[in-house]
Amino acid sequence: xxxxxxEALNRYWAWLLLLFLVAPxxxxxPVSLTPKGFLSMPKGxxxxxxxxxxxxxxxxxxxxxxxxxxxxxxxxxxxxxxTACAIGLWRVASRLGEAVRAFLLLPLVVPxxxxxxxxYRLFVPMGLIDTYAGLILAHTVLASPLVLITVSTSLxxxxxxxxxASRSLGASQWTTMRRVILPSIRPGVLAGAIFAFIASWxxxxxxxxxxxxxxxxxxxxxxxxxxxxxxPTVAAAAVVLISITLIFFLAQSLIARRxxxxxxxxxx
Amino acid sequence: xxxxxxxxxxxxxxxxxxxxxxxxxxxxxxxxxRGEFLTLLGPSGSGKTTLLMMIAGFLDITGGDILLDGxxxxxxxxxxxxFGMVFQGYAxxxxxxxxxxxxxxxxxRRRPKxxxxxxVGEMLDLVQLQEFAHRLPRQLSGGQQQRVALARALCxxxxxxxxxxxxxxxxKKLRIEVQAQLKDIHQRVGTTFVYVTHDQEEAxxxxxxxxxxQNGRIEQIGTPQELYQRPRTAFAAGFLGKxxxxxANGALHALRPEKIDIAPRGxxxxxxxxxxxxxxxxYFGSFLKYDVSVVGMDTIEVDVDAWRAxxxxxxxxxxxxxxxxxxxxxxxxx
Numbered sequence: 001x002x003x004x005x006x007e008a009l010n011r012y013w014a015w016l017l018l019l020f021l022v023a024p025x026x027x028x029x030p031v032s033l034t035p036k037g038f039l040s041m042p043k044g045x046x047x048x049x050x051x052x053x054x055x056x057x058x059x060x061x062x063x064x065x066x067x068x069x070x071x072x073x074x075x076x077x078x079x080x081x082x083t084a085c086a087i088g089l090w091r092v093a094s095r096l097g098e099a100v101r102a103f104l105l106l107p108l109v110v111p112x113x114x115x116x117x118x119x120y121r122l123f124v125p126m127g128l129i130d131t132y133a134g135l136i137l138a139h140t141v142l143a144s145p146l147v148l149i150t151v152s153t154s155l156x157x158x159x160x161x162x163x164x165a166s167r168s169l170g171a172s173q174w175t176t177m178r179r180v181i182l183p184s185i186r187p188g189v190l191a192g193a194i195f196a197f198i199a200s201w202x203x204x205x206x207x208x209x210x211x212x213x214x215x216x217x218x219x220x221x222x223x224x225x226x227x228x229x230x231x232p233t234v235a236a237a238a239v240v241l242i243s244i245t246l247i248f249f250l251a252q253s254l255i256a257r258r259x260x261x262x263x264x265x266x267x268x
Numbered sequence: 269x270x271x272x273x274x275x276x277x278x279x280x281x282x283x284x285x286x287x288x289x290x291x292x293x294x295x296x297x298x299x300x301x302r303g304e305f306l307t308l309l310g311p312s313g314s315g316k317t318t319l320l321m322m323i324a325g326f327l328d329i330t331g332g333d334i335l336l337d338g339x340x341x342x343x344x345x346x347x348x349x350x351f352g353m354v355f356q357g358y359a360x361x362x363x364x365x366x367x368x369x370x371x372x373x374x375x376x377r378r379r380p381k382x383x384x385x386x387x388v389g390e391m392l393d394l395v396q397l398q399e400f401a402h403r404l405p406r407q408l409s410g411g412q413q414q415r416v417a418l419a420r421a422l423c424x425x426x427x428x429x430x431x432x433x434x435x436x437x438x439x440k441k442l443r444i445e446v447q448a449q450l451k452d453i454h455q456r457v458g459t460t461f462v463y464v465t466h467d468q469e470e471a472x473x474x475x476x477x478x479x480x481x482q483n484g485r486i487e488q489i490g491t492p493q494e495l496y497q498r499p500r501t502a503f504a505a506g507f508l509g510k511x512x513x514x515x516a517n518g519a520l521h522a523l524r525p526e527k528i529d530i531a532p533r534g535x536x537x538x539x540x541x542x543x544x545x546x547x548x549x550x551y552f553g554s555f556l557k558y559d560v561s562v563v564g565m566d567t568i569e570v571d572v573d574a575w576r577a578x579x580x581x582x583x584x585x586x587x588x589x590x591x592x593x594x595x596x597x598x599x600x601x602x
Contacts (some may be wrong), residue, residue, distance in 0.1 A: 024381070058339035087406075132542075159357070159359065161355045161356070161357065161359040162323075162359050162361060163354065164346070164353070164355065164359070165355055165360075165361075166361075167326075167345075167346045167347045167370075168324055168326075168347070168349075168351060168352070168353040168421075168430075169347055169352075169353075169372055169373035169374050169376065169424070170347050170348075170350065170373050170377055170422065170424065171347055171372070171373075171376040172347055173377075174375050179372075179376075180361055183363045184362070184363065266336055
């Protein structure tokens, strides 16, 4: 009985904590449905006018597509770099390699504002400020460590004898990589790609520093929307942003679950 | 099907492998005949797997050379040595079907599709897994997976097949069954088999020759009969089968437990005799094991045919142990 009670309390606290964590994000949902022209909780009346504005306004739509392009390009680049790096470090497996790994994970540790200033100082003379290339590069630097982590985790569970088996059967290192190693670590690669997409999709600090007029991502437009007026379109944009992030996150957990299911032994 | 028989003679010349200050293989010289079933037998850390990995090309050699049919392969990468290999735990590709696994070596060699189909079909026949061709490895039992690994490693008709404790994951009954299958397949394909194990029964039942290894060195090489009947060192006598060790005429001798006769005191009839007392009798179904204490010696083990012996001798009985001349083998000093 005691144990049952403790368990119930535990669960109760867990849900409360969860609510505490997600409530601020969820508040955007009712606010986005307000019929008023300023940020407010709707009272009895609901309206989709802010969503309507979001999807018809040229500015908001353009920001949406810009964010999407930058996030997709970042995801592709970071996945390629992070995966190559993880495989390289896995193969080397030395103390020096571990030092290199720690160094490569630094972008996760360095405060974003410091990274932002560094990118700014670096990009001004290179003419990369306010360009797609600049944003994609900066976001790639921030997102690659995430891929490095997820792919390294997959590689940790990879049986190195599979690689030896492939080579003993006559496959070159490259063929082995393509046909044996990559398929085995695919869940880690996909998870990394999704995390990289999300990281770029809602990145704001670095973006504020290195973009001005011509590149205007969704988080940037929301930031300005809140700063300059109290247009509830921002709340509608937040709902869309969160939804897309959630969709990608769910996709990732589905992939992970399917992989776990297929990794568990079936009946003979 | 004797496609591997045209080549496959291996020669290890002063082969040495050091990891830092540890010598895993120490100046090993070994001739492996083409078509032979050769077993490297030893405890873990004896260097048998190191030797196999050097032959496969996954470990660089520190010194010496490896020759295949007379030419050095020391610098050839594993994928171009053309040796089949069966791994501990099988190392089947989990995302490929049985068919795709077996076809893999031909696939990466870009053989024509018709040839691949024919060859994979032959291999599935050889290991009797035709109806499992489209299953994934995890849908097979351990014994079936082991056969897929064997078919995959033999599919490209390698001159040499390397096997690294391939039966370690199977239960005992299945292991004995697979031993017979392996031996049969070896005879049918004619490929040189180099087999690593720490299991003396596996070594005895399958091998043409056994190499007993210890501390990175070859302890003794010979046919199973030679090694069992005439072990040269105490290690060989103790590792392959059981042995009692006696000192006679200033030299150590090995005496197999089943070569000793046991009889009540005064009724012993062999040329060589010891007086002792039965301390323990254990029934194993096919044989009875007696532990007999002899004054001034280690306990002596005696195995007798349980059915022929009839009633076991009671614990505490005073007995005579005897054996014919030649039963005890004089060992070399180490």
